[in-house]
Amino acid sequence: MTYTVAPPRIADDETAAETRRLVSASGSSFEMGMRLLPVPRRRAIYAVYAFSRVVDDIADGDAPPEARKQGLQDWRQELARAYDGRAQTPIGAELALAARTHDLPQAELARIVEGMQLDATPIIAPSAPELDHYIRCVAGAVGILAMRIFGGWRGEQSEEFALSLARAMQLINIIRDVSEDAAMGRLYIPRTVLATTGLPADPKAVPGHPALPEARRLLGVMARDSLLRARAEIPNHPRRAIFPALMMAGPYVALLSRMETDWSRQPPRRAGWRKLTDGLAFAIRPGR
Structure with a gap:
């Protein structure tokens, strides 16, 4: 599932479940390393991975270029909302928690979106x-x-x-x-x-x-x-x-x-x- 519009806020346990689902569905070998982490750290890395996964799916998708550009812009806006405490997606809410807990620089998450925009070119x-x-x-x-x-x-x-x-x-x-x-x-x-x-x-x-x-x-x-x-x-x-x-x-x-x-x-x-x-x-x- 790729979020390009903002759904209603979701309960905390549901946001964590969504990022877990995206990580498991990806079949990534990275999950083995993630599972070694204590639950709070694992939850945070799942949020980063899920964010990377959905923006990568937009860049690699077969939608027209303008639609992909808009999808990535939607995630830039959601990232800004997450750091303002106004996340409107499960991944955004999880990123907000991870950022507060582990002092994650917003600029690094923004770089990921920038890289996906380069991929979409x-x-x-x-x-x-x-x-x-x-x-x-x-x-x-x-x-x-x-x-x-x-x-x-x-x-x-x-x-x-x-x-x-x-x-x-x-x-x-x-x-x-x-x-x-x-x-x-x-x-x-x-x-x-x-x-x-x-x-x-x-x-x-x-x-x-x-x-x-x-x-x-x-x-x-x-x-x-x-x-x-x-x-x-x-x-x-x-x-x-x-x-x-x-x-x-x-x-x-x-x-x-x-x-x-x-x-x-x-x-x-x-x-x-x-x-x-x-x-x-x-x-x-x-x-x-």
């Missing part, structure tokens, strides 16, 4: 700064919010950890989903990589192109670099605070390792229990 062969900005919006903002909810926030050290880990995970997403994104007219591979490899800037021409494996490899190097920066910040945090984040990242790190064995091949998707073991393996031994 769509993005084709961005410059390096444009790709950085996009990743900061759609992944980095969620990472910052999640770290504040998980506890043990350490200022700049936590920001570096969150942004680096989020960047690595988003780059892995881009590598994995090149063909799927191309079918929607999107190409997130930056122009610098296209110029280096000879890959065309036409999304339709990218799947199956002989230069694609090398382009994916270069993005993989970028992802590994970001992952190393995130790992460097692990000792600066209580393990209990970052364990859920590492659980969420584990399946992505395992996917990157599998892709690195053959950049021309798309690894099959893992079963849920395999993602769970990947997440636990990385959370327990993130330095390996």
